[in-house]
Amino acid sequence: MIPLNDEQEMVLNTVRDVVRDRIAPRAAEIDSKDEFPWDIVEVYAQNGLLAPLLPEQYGGIGAEYLLFAMIIEEISKASPSAALILIAQADGFLPIHSRGSDILKETYLPRLASGSLSAFAATEPGAGSDILSMKTRAVPNGDHYVLDGRKCFITNGSIADVITVFAYTNPARKAKGMSAFVVEKGSAGLAYGKNEDKMGMRGSVNSELIFEALAVPVQNRVGEEGEGFANMMETLDGSRLFAASQAVGLAQGAVDEAVGYARERVQFGGPIASLQAIQFMVADMVAYTEAARMLTYRAARLLDEGKKRQITRFCAMAKFVASDTAMKVTTDAVQVLGGYGYMKDFPVERMMRDAKLIQLYTGTNQIMRLVAGRDIFRGD
Amino acid sequence: MWELNSSQMLMLESVRRMSREVIAPAAARIDREGVFRTDMADMLFEVGLLQIFLPPAYGGLEQDRCLMFCLCIEEVARACASTALNLIIQTAGLFPLVEAGSREQQEKFFPRLSEGRELIGYMVTEPEAGSDVAALRSRARSVEGGYVLDGTKNFVSNGGVCSLASVLCRTDDGGLSFFVLEMETEGVVRGKAEDKLGFRGSNTQQVFLEEVFLPSHCLVGEEGKGFEIAMRDFDATRPGVAALALGIAEAAADAALRYAVERRTFNKRLVDHQAIRFMVADAWTSIEAGRGLIWRAARDNDRGRKNTKLASMAKCFCSDTAVRVASDAVQILGGYGYCKDYPVERHYRDAKLTQIFEGANQIQRIVIGREILKEEGRSGR
Ligand SMILES: Cc1cc2nc3c(=O)[nH]c(=O)nc-3n(C[C@H](O)[C@H](O)[C@H](O)COP(=O)(O)OP(=O)(O)OC[C@H]3O[C@@H](n4cnc5c(N)ncnc54)[C@H](O)[C@@H]3O)c2cc1C
């Protein structure tokens, strides 16, 4: 459907093997125990999957966005929670990779490709969609900045070795007064609040981070002062693509379950697959999943081609289309399985719980429509 | 049509107070711990909610029993859906005895179901017979002095905690028949409790019937009349499932609105963003429409009019509403909605069941369509 070269095929084949052998068998357990799957991080590290987007010089494979999107999709068919580890990882290192100094890149990126985890810390209790209302401050003081504030919901937060934190260096300048910093685990002044107890994406760690007079060396500032917001927005374009891919994979996983079940389940003297109500529901599930996948690949292509003018709109559209699709498809999959779908013996109820997050995070679907809508009316 | 008398208002007011003051504060814990709460069931007995469909002499309501049943379910469901489900299961379970039980059966069991505070399950569904009730395989073979029951019943709500059950089996005539079953009878084996997406405080269990001997007097109504009784049972309880869904929708909508008037983004209250305001408008519209369907379905049932179509409409519409409203409520709370510190994620998980059980919504649409065609004098088969 989308032609891939041999190397890309090889990578995807590896991913499929890893998913089949190591991730799919663990998916239900990761959910029920709500334990971070360190074994899977290790599998990622061994197979070069922790940071495929990074160039080889930093230990990555220089993957295109499209390939990474497909990797996320494959993993999400079995476990969107396991995929979220890689998404948060990419969100954490992309700001460093795109605007960090050479020293910063050389210090951190190879570690992140080989086994360390990163996180992307923007959201605060009072600043989610309205991210510019964040309160975290970084005040310069000689050779370092003093960081004070509080972040929440941060994926990989309390387990990340390297955290990319967004803070105001000059709040009066709003978007132009925000900067990004790399904070290491174990820094004095970094404390962890609670990890969230969530409806779905269980196994993924979401933490409160508290910064109290935390000293960050000046050289850990990512790019110039005031570049933080632009860096965040660029990263979020990618992050929305990843969320879209996660949703497409999840929807596909649910489609596969529903189709398999409908073939086998007999009621009223025949498989329920022969009933129009089921056929139409499944036809919609498959059609919308394919459509979401195409839109997602389109967004990935635009990122790879650096089509700046269109990237933001398409990443936003892919994100809301794919996650709304995943929500509908997983809900219908539960319906197709009837009473069994409501039980934890089958994976579809987990898929339904997982799907809801993708409508919410990395920019809610309202914000995605707002971004796309504004862009559309701004004209081309 | 929309009036309640003063004693009915009084009853509802007390149910509302109990729900708000006692049940609601326990709801998150009931969900988290996922175990059946006997104290909650006892309280429902105490105030008469599990007896509504019994004759007045046994604590049942003199008039408007289906309507009051629905309104009470709605109030309890706003606080805790798992607890509210007891009203439906108990009513579904005792309904065959009320409708078709002999005098001896009624005199024996009604005291146990009222002062005795015994729970009664409703055992129809089987592994191979969900939507297709007529496909059920559990047998009740006639033997000297009674019947021998064999089969597997699935998804029995309160199956692990009830002492009685109405069980539907195939009798030798090839038809379906209801039996009243003491769960302690030899050969009744309870399977494991199911681990579910929602309604985690409700007990759902498989029950195996292994050569269970029942004396003849355990047959409820006539042989072969079970299917008909089950359908009349649905006419009474489906409006209740609609009310269960409505209560969940209202709880979610209330929580979302409370949040949306407090939380601010971009210098506005959430509710001042059109995207959010419209979600609120849609939620309230659907809730009101659903309430109208419930009242009509319940009123007709109370007046002895055939309400099958309205009961299915109410069940289907309110459960679809519950899922959408609860999903929107999670959305309105943003990241917080996804976490267990707030109740909306529970409402969302609970809501989904209402589209599935007591006849999946596909089955409701089949019923609605058939009834419409019948009313038009056309074949609905
Ligand atoms: C599991 C999880 C993982 C996460 N991971 C990370 C992470 O790694 N790093 C990070 O920084 N953040 C992370 N987040 C935070 C996430 O991105 C935010 O939750 C999200 O941006 C929404 O912010 P909020 O929760 O504050 O909701 P709010 O911003 O308060 O929004 C509430 C509701 O109002 C709507 N709304 C807000 N403004 C408008 C408007 N102008 N018009 C219309 N509707 C509007 C929203 O769509 C939403 O429905 C995560 C969240 C979760 C739940």
Ligand SMILES: Cc1cc2nc3c(=O)[nH]c(=O)nc-3n(C[C@H](O)[C@H](O)[C@H](O)COP(=O)(O)OP(=O)(O)OC[C@H]3O[C@@H](n4cnc5c(N)ncnc54)[C@H](O)[C@@H]3O)c2cc1C
């Ligand atoms: C928590 C819970 C509690 C329950 N409590 C009880 C209880 O106390 N007592 C009891 O007897 N049962 C109980 N049930 C069973 C419940 O009523 C059944 O699950 C329900 O009737 C659906 O049956 P099924 O699960 O076998 O699904 P199936 O009948 O296998 O249906 C699977 C899918 O196919 C669709 N479908 C089936 N037939 C058709 C058709 N002809 N046309 C179009 N679509 C169709 C269904 O709508 C559904 O989407 C409970 C179930 C649950 C989950």
